[in-house]
Amino acid sequence: MTAAPEPPFTLITTLLPGPDRKRTPAPYHFRVTYRNPDPADCGCVATWEVRGGREEYQVALERPAPGELVWHCSCPDAVYHEDYRNAHHCKHVQGLVGVFETIGNPVRRRAG
Template sequence: MVPNVSPAPNGMVMKILPGADRKRSPGLYCFRVTYRNPDRLEPGCVMTWEVTGGRTLYQIALERVEPGRLKWHCTCADATYRGEQDPKHVCKHVTGLLECLPLAA
């Protein structure tokens, strides 16, 4: 008997973004899907991605706030600190992911 388990989320996107050094040298960032909500209409977390390639590991989450309204979150310092001052601020990680997923924008 096979257990009724939803398949593991899989998917990876790679993108060259300005790097973490002072010169902002281009660097390769990898975005790997770590969670995907099977219910397309349910409020809450829609998807999460693990981001590697910068100074440390980051996580991006896409939240469904209400029907038709999505909000992006990133654990990087830029999103955390600038996002407090300007709720419309989007960090380079989310911007890079959106460039790879035009339907999500």
């Protein structure tokens, strides 16, 4: 067993509907707190810490089986939509997925 390489420092900033009543777009910061060194592994793929709203939340990407991906978020919206299995209705997960679709790879992104 060799030590896994340190995950690269990764910070993603994106605009999401803010926490106020008008949902004014506000910058949200996603910082990678864990990254599985083998992205094809089943289990937890990566976790992020989300800042920018009233509270700090945790987003996690899980691979329960090959070819399957499940998103989790600790915010109240994601819990409310628990029935959907994926927390894809929560703005944090939507924001993160949107960024990935744009840049293709979560590792390379200039902050700001």
